[in-house]
Amino acid sequence: xxxxxxTGNQGKLREFREILSDWQVRSMAEAGIRADxxxxxxxxxxxxxxKAEALEKVLRERHxxxxxxxxDSGLEIDAFGGAPGVYSARYLGHDTPYEIKxxxxxxxxxxxxxxxxxxxxxxxxxxVMPDGTxxxxxxxVEGIIGWKSEGDGGFGYDPIFYVPxxxxxxxxxxxDEKNSISHRGRALxxxxxxxxxxxxxxxxxxxx
Numbered sequence: 001x002x003x004x005x006x007t008g009n010q011g012k013l014r015e016f017r018e019i020l021s022d023w024q025v026r027s028m029a030e031a032g033i034r035a036d037x038x039x040x041x042x043x044x045x046x047x048x049x050x051k052a053e054a055l056e057k058v059l060r061e062r063h064x065x066x067x068x069x070x071x072d073s074g075l076e077i078d079a080f081g082g083a084p085g086v087y088s089a090r091y092l093g094h095d096t097p098y099e100i101k102x103x104x105x106x107x108x109x110x111x112x113x114x115x116x117x118x119x120x121x122x123x124x125x126x127x128v129m130p131d132g133t134x135x136x137x138x139x140x141v142e143g144i145i146g147w148k149s150e151g152d153g154g155f156g157y158d159p160i161f162y163v164p165x166x167x168x169x170x171x172x173x174x175x176d177e178k179n180s181i182s183h184r185g186r187a188l189x190x191x192x193x194x195x196x197x198x199x200x201x202x203x204x205x206x207x208x
Contacts, residue, residue, distance in 0.1 A: 001130075001204055004031050006055040006070035011155035012184070016069075019179055019188045031066075033058050039072070044086055044124035045136060047072035056128035065130050067195065073123035073184060075157045077145060079109060079116055088157070102149050102160045109145055117144040121161065121170075123183040125191045131202070135194045139186030143170070154178060 002024040005016055017025050028035060037054035041047040051070035059066055074088030084091035092101045109117060120142045127135040146162035151171025158170035165181065166173060179185040198204075 001065070001067060001199065002026060003067045003069050003127075004028060004033065004055065004059065004064075006035060006037070006051040006068065009155075012071065012073075015179065015182070015184050016188065018175055019185055020192070028055065031064070033062070033064075039086070041072070042086065044072040044074065044122055045126070045138070047086060048124045048126040049134065049136070052126040052128045052134075056132075067130070068128040069125065069191075071123055071125045071184060071187065073121065075119060075121055075161065077105070077109075077117075077119045079112055079118075079145075098156050098159075099149070102157060105145065105157075106148065106160060114144060117146075119143055119145050119161065121157075121183040123187040125184075125187045127191055127195060129195075129198055133198060135191060135198065137187045137190035137194065139183040139188075139190065141181055141183045141186070 003020060004026050005013060006028060007013055008027065008029060013027050033055070035055040035058045037051045039047040039050060041050055048070050051072070052068050055070065056068035059068055072086065074085055076082045076085050092104060120140050123139045125137045129135065141163070143161050143163045146160050146169055149159040150169045151159050153173065154171045161170045162168070163170055163173070163181065166177060170178060
């Protein structure tokens with residue numbers, strides 16, 4: 001029972017593999033699958049489910065028994081009324097490099113004090129099991145938008161997302177540090193518990 005992830009984002013895929021190290025995890029491209037889905041949901045959970053169900057439909061049509069998993073995640077900045085939120089990947093233009101997006105966000109917050117720079121990363125994960133059972137999980141990590149871009153680890157908004165617990169940005173955390181507190185890490189660990197419960201109930205095992 002392998003996991004196929006509905007993403008082409010190599011950063012996300014790397015995090016999935018680091019946390020799901022006991023599983024065989026493949027991207028859609030690696031599995032030779034294309035499952036297009038319009039992210040029309042108004043919440044992270046809705047978008048995650050849309051993508052997971054689109055992938056599961058293709059797996060079913062091809063008689064591939066695997067767990068279809070997708071996440072939808074993003075950054076909520078309180079000073080922006082929760083934006084970019086579900087539009088995080090498309091914020092300021094889908095093809096705009098994150099280096100530019102981060103610079104624009106920092107400029108817009110240039111006169112904003114620390115106490116008003118609060119933000120959080122949010123991740124919702126949906127898994128569709130071979131019998132059609134749908135599992136959901138959710139994770140968040142609180143922080144603030146820093147005053148400058150720091151670090152070249154991670155991806156996306158990580159260089160400007162400052163984590164007070166570690167005293168540095170998400171992009172400066174080691175993979176182990178990031179996975180221990182990240183929104184996606186928390187959502188994945190919750191999902192693992194639910195998947196293992198399903199496997200046990202159905203007399204199945206994970207493949208490595």
